[in-house]
Amino acid sequence: AEEAVRNDELVYQHDSRRHEAQWELSLLTQLDRAIDNGEVWVAYQPKLDVKTNRIAGAEALVRWTHPERGPISPDKFIRIAEEFHRIERITRFVVNEAVRSAVDLAQMGYDFSMSVNISAQLLRNPGLPGMISEILAAHGLPPEKLVLEITETDRLDRSSRTFQMLQRLVQSGLRLSIDDFGTGNATIDYLRYLPASEIKIDKVFVQAMEANKEDYLLVQSIIEMAHSLDRIVVAEGVETGTALEILKGMGCDTIQGYYVSRPVPFMDLIDNIERKHVRMNG
């Protein structure tokens, strides 16, 4: 009987894995159409400057609202897109939307920088700098206003193509941010060698620091280390006023998290900025 149960389990595991594979395949085949017909869109999460208490930037985060299945997490479909060569298409869409929004905000008089996420995989694509510069030129946004958030799980070899790519992007005037700092192996290498202007402390540390002394000390040391190397520090995943106060006390420059705002449609971002804004002329 025990063996029968075991067999059932195996069959079940096999079935659910096959289900999973079918589901991924169906997502993939729907993705192209989803971009064309507006199911894929961009949400913006504001970044609050702690010292001035103003919103000086936002991060563009891709969203897919499926007509039957509802919202599909980017963690899920970005991975599928990377696996099946759709990441370039998605990134072109997101960067184009984000740059257009940044130009809209500049025209409204806001001094604003826009961040976009770039997959590690795309950093190995030699077409990336050209794609970004074309979009910037088409809308007329200076490269300094665009921040590329990068994550990498491999060590950063300074002779690698990825490293050369990152240098090229910086030379073209774009700014780099090291996303999810503290979770990959490459993060110290990146901090040491890359001309990144910003680091983002991963939300796992930010969320644990209120209850856990080790995490508290870790966040504190990351901020000190980043500042001594002249990097701006962003804390992600700030959900409480207490976390904000702690980070302020530690000298953190910028925060992002549900405490300030969830990622929202562009119209809601504008409302948010109008309440806490930076105007260029007075």
Ligand code: C2E
């Ligand atoms: P990320 O770039 O590290 O983005 C931060 C994630 O944390 C976002 O999840 C955001 O909604 C969430 N978040 C923000 N504040 C809080 C908070 O206070 N509490 C909690 N629990 N979560 C918070 P999201 O939007 O689901 O995105 C997940 C990941 O998907 C992103 O992580 C990024 O790696 C990837 N991603 C999203 N959009 C894009 C894109 O356009 N291109 C690429 N390549 N990756 C993207």
Ligand code: MG
């Ligand atoms: Mg990010």
Ligand code: MG
């Ligand atoms: Mg992050």
Ligand code: MG
């Ligand atoms: Mg992440």
